[in-house]
Amino acid sequence: MKKSILFLSAAVTLLATAACQNFKKGDGGLEYNIVKDAGAEKAQPGDLMSVDMIVKSDRKDSLLQSTYDIGLPQIINIASDSVPGLYKGDYNSMFRMLGEGDSAVFRLNLDTMAAKTGQPKPEFADKFVTFTVKVRKHFKKGNLTDSALYGQIDTYFKGEIEGLKKAEESKLAGYIADKKLEPKKTASGLQYVIAEEGKGNKAVVGDTVVVNYTGTLVNGTIFDTNNVDAAKKSNTFNPMRQYEPIRFRVGHDPVIQGWTEGLQLLSKGGKATFVIPSSLGYGERGGGKIPPYAPLVFEVELVDIVPGPKGDAPAAGLPVDSLATKK
Structure with missing residues (x-):
């Protein structure tokens, strides 16, 4: 619980910082504000990064995604420049500006994205999508095989999930206390x-x-x-x-x-x-x-x-695929 509170506090700090500081202009209409540069090596093609991220559009009630909602980071694959459809100032470019411990706010220009990729602009935004990012961990490809690199990711996520398991009891107690339930x-x-x-x-x-x-x-x-x-x-x-x-x-x-x-x-x-x-x-x-x-x-x-038939016994081995069978 303490860990999630710290990450949420960091997100609030990032959002507040982005709101009161000017963005710098980058390639392809990308705008960025490096909130913290921890001085670590920046991401290279083939690397993976574990990040906490909030994604918002430039419309009212615009939250699109937040890793803080589920308490687990998102893994970002840093693609090579040779991948078709990539361009300077795109989504991939944002993360190549970051290293472990860094945090930043990016505004991705959707007009540029549409022009460079030939794809229509998404309906959920007008001109910008904003990404508030904090890098938890940087997994460097270097000379590692793919299986070795993804083995690191697997071990890392097992640790994150174990953390969620250990935090569950305190989350339950905290919720009941906060809501003053009996x-x-x-x-x-x-x-x-x-x-x-x-x-x-x-x-x-x-x-x-x-x-x-x-x-x-x-x-x-x-x-x-x-x-x-x-x-x-x-x-x-x-x-x-x-x-x-x-x-x-x-x-x-x-x-x-x-x-x-x-x-x-x-x-x-x-x-x-x-x-x-x-x-x-x-x-x-x-x-x-x-x-x-x-x-x-x-x-x-x-x-x-x-009412159902009298004396009806429950079905055995019932799978749980949804909250209810009809929605």
Whole structure:
């Protein structure tokens, strides 16, 4: 937890610095502000870099990507000049200006990119995309074979994921303390707060439940919701999706264990907050926007319960491919 806070603090510092200092002009319309030069050797073609990065467009509500959301860095492959489509001032050029410990802010000119590559400008920005970058580690190709170089990356990421595993307990405790929650806890580790009790019998295995939900990481990042307003506010809105209550059969359809257990605590009309450890969620593999060993928070409303056959047993070995079978 402490490590992630330090990285987030560094990101805030970088953004503040970029806002109050002028950019220098580079090749191809690239603008840059080297916030910190640690004096290390700069990246060369064939090298790899582990970076923390925030990507924003020049429009309102413009956050496109942030490695800080998931707590894992991004690996950048420094390409050779001979790769077709590359040009001075492109995405690759940014990282060749950096070494281990460096931090910088870049503004990539989309007009130049379109002219040089023959590709249309992306729809999510007008003229610039801004990259706020901090280099964690520089992996130098030198005389290493590809297998040796990528072996270093594999070892490095195993260490990063182990760090996430060790930090999970403190993340859970920190979230509960910050939100001033007083949750109940089940034997499995699921923590929950009932906001509204609901009426009637509680859901049981075999019942079909109808649910509204919003799922977040403990840092507040929404990774999934069927609430259209929340989706738009969090820039996760998908115009191809139907934003309506989802339906699934408890113990039979593939949802995370935290949902299967948690929804059996509720009656029709019940509302609750589930704080779900990764052992009841996506575990060591994560998925999509969910990193490995990520505790999850769900605000749920049990809209309806459709009773299933009496004495129904749960399906065995059910895979968990999604939060619910229908979205």
